[in-house]
Amino acid sequence: xxxxxxxxxxxxxxxxxxxxxxxxxxxxxxxxxxxxxxxxxxxxxxxxxxxxxxxxxxxxxxxxxxxxxxxxxxxxxxxxxxxxxxxxxxxxxxxxxxxxxxxxxxxxxxxxxxxxxxxxxxxxxxxxxxxxxxxxxxxxxxxxxxxxxxxxxxxxxxxxxxxxxxxxxxxxxxxxxxxxxxxxxxxxxxxxxxxxxxxxxxxxxxxxxxxxxxxxxxxxxxxxxxxxxxxxxxxxxxxxxxxxxxxxxxxxxxxxxxxxxxxxxxxxxxxxxxxxxxxxxxxxxxxxxxxxxxxxxxxxxxxxxxxxxxxxxxxxxxxxxxxxxxxxxxxxxxxxxxxxxxxxxxxxxxxxxxxxxxxxxxxxxxxxxxxxxxxxxxxxxxxxxxxxxxxxxxxxxxxxxxxxxxxxxxxxxxxxxxxxxxxxxxxxxxxxxxxxxx
Numbered sequence: 001x002x003x004x005x006x007x008x009x010x011x012x013x014x015x016x017x018x019x020x021x022x023x024x025x026x027x028x029x030x031x032x033x034x035x036x037x038x039x040x041x042x043x044x045x046x047x048x049x050x051x052x053x054x055x056x057x058x059x060x061x062x063x064x065x066x067x068x069x070x071x072x073x074x075x076x077x078x079x080x081x082x083x084x085x086x087x088x089x090x091x092x093x094x095x096x097x098x099x100x101x102x103x104x105x106x107x108x109x110x111x112x113x114x115x116x117x118x119x120x121x122x123x124x125x126x127x128x129x130x131x132x133x134x135x136x137x138x139x140x141x142x143x144x145x146x147x148x149x150x151x152x153x154x155x156x157x158x159x160x161x162x163x164x165x166x167x168x169x170x171x172x173x174x175x176x177x178x179x180x181x182x183x184x185x186x187x188x189x190x191x192x193x194x195x196x197x198x199x200x201x202x203x204x205x206x207x208x209x210x211x212x213x214x215x216x217x218x219x220x221x222x223x224x225x226x227x228x229x230x231x232x233x234x235x236x237x238x239x240x241x242x243x244x245x246x247x248x249x250x251x252x253x254x255x256x257x258x259x260x261x262x263x264x265x266x267x268x269x270x271x272x273x274x275x276x277x278x279x280x281x282x283x284x285x286x287x288x289x290x291x292x293x294x295x296x297x298x299x300x301x302x303x304x305x306x307x308x309x310x311x312x313x314x315x316x317x318x319x320x321x322x323x324x325x326x327x328x329x330x331x332x333x334x335x336x337x338x339x340x341x342x343x344x345x346x347x348x349x350x351x352x353x354x355x356x357x358x359x360x361x362x363x364x365x366x367x368x369x370x371x372x373x374x375x376x377x378x379x380x381x382x383x384x385x386x387x388x389x390x391x392x393x394x395x396x397x398x399x400x401x402x403x404x405x406x407x408x409x410x411x412x413x414x415x416x417x418x419x420x421x422x423x424x425x426x427x428x429x430x431x432x433x434x435x436x437x438x
Contacts, residue, residue: 056161059205075106114138115147163204303418341418363403
C-alpha cells in the first residue's frame with residue numbers, strides 16, 4: 001500500500017491522477033458494462049469479483065476500475081506492475097496471498113499491462129488462480145487471445161473497454177474545471193467549443209484529454225484572478241489545427257467518407273490528400289488502418305487478394321511504429337487501394353446471405369454435413385453419405401451443402417475485374433461440372 005509523506009503536494013500530481021473517480025457514480029463511460037444494472041457494476045457493488053481481464057485502448061478507465069474495486073471490496077488489494085515486476089516479486093505476492101487464504105481472507109491482485117509478462121511469469125499466477133488463493137485482475141491494451149496464456153485466459157472473464165466518446169470526455173473536462181481536485185478553486189475561462197476540440201483531439205483517451213486541458217490552462221492568459229484559454233494556446237499545445245475537426249465531430253466522419261470514396265473511385269491523389277487531412281488533424285492512424293482494411297475486402301475483394309495483405313501490413317506497421325513515421329505506410333496502402341481493380345462481390349455476397357440467415361434461422365444443417373461423434377448420432381444418420389472431396393479424382397463432389405429450402409441460392413457473383421475474373425471462370429467450371437453430375 002502506498003503511503004503519502006508530509007512533503008508531498010497533492011496539486012503536484014497530474015490532473016488525471018487528481019481526478020481519478022472515487023466512486024462508481026463518478027465513473028464515466030463503459031455504459032455497456034458499468035451502467036446501472038450491468039454485469040460488472042453488479043459484481044463490484046455486491047463484492048463478488050472473480051478473476052478478469054480488462055482489455056481496451058489507453059486512457060479508457062482500466063486502472064480506474066481496478067481502484068474502484070479496491071475501494072468496494074473486502075479483500076486485500078495488491079497493485080502490481082508488469083513493467084517493474086518479475087518472477088521473484090510474483091512469488092512473494094503469492095506467498096502473502098496463500099497466507100491470507102488460510103485465514104479466510106481474499107486477495108485481489110491487479111496487474112497493469114499484463115501483456116508485458118512472458119509465458120513463465122504468467123504461468124506463475126496460474127496455480128494460485130486455480131485454487132482460489134488470488135483473484136487476478138489484469139489490464140491490457142493488447143488482444144488477450146494473443147498475449148495471455150490460454151490456460152490463464154480461460155479462468156478469467158474478459159471485459160472489453162471501449163474508447164470514450166466525445167460527450168463522455170467533454171463531461172470529464174467540465175468536471176475538471178469545476179471540481180476542487182482540478183481547477184475548481186480557480187477562475188478558468190474556456191469556450192465550450194474549445195472543450196469539444198480537446199475532446200475530439202483526445203480520440204477516446206481520457207488521460208490525453210485531461211493532460212491537454214492541464215497544459216492549456218497552465219499556458220493560458222492570466223488577467224487578475226482569471227485564466228483565459230485562447231484558441232491560439234490550444235492549437236500550440238496540441239500542435240494541431242483545431243479547424244480541421246468541427247465542434248460536433250462531424251468532420252471526422254466527412255473525412256473518412258472522403259477517403260473511402262476517393263479510393264473507391266480510383267483517385268490516389270485525392271485519397272492521399274484526405275489521408276493527410278486526417279492524420280494532421282490528430283486522427284488515430286490505427287482507426288484509418290482499420291477502415292482501409294475493411295475497404296480492401298468490401299470494395300476490392302478477390303479482384304486483388306493482395307489488397308487485404310497490404311492493408312493488414314499497414315495496420316501492423318502503424319501499431320509498431322506510430323505517428324509520424326507510419327504516415328508513409330498508410331499512404332502506400334491507400335494508393336494501392338486506389339489503383340487496385342474494384343469489386344464489391346464479397347460485400348454483396350455476405351449481405352444477401354445475412355438476410356437469409358436472419359430470416360431462416362431454423363433451417364437444419366443437412367445430416368450429411370454433421371459430425372457423428374456419438375453412437376446415437378450415428379444411429380440418426382449423422383454424416384451418412386458424406387463425400388470427402390480430396391478422395392475424388394477432380395477434388396469435387398455433387399454433395400448437397402445448402403439446407404433444402406435454400407437449394408439454388410447464389411450469393412457470391414464474381415465480377416470480371418482483375419484476379420476475380422479467374423475466380424469467376426473457375427466457379428463457372430465447378431457449377432457446370434455439378435450440373436452434368438446431376
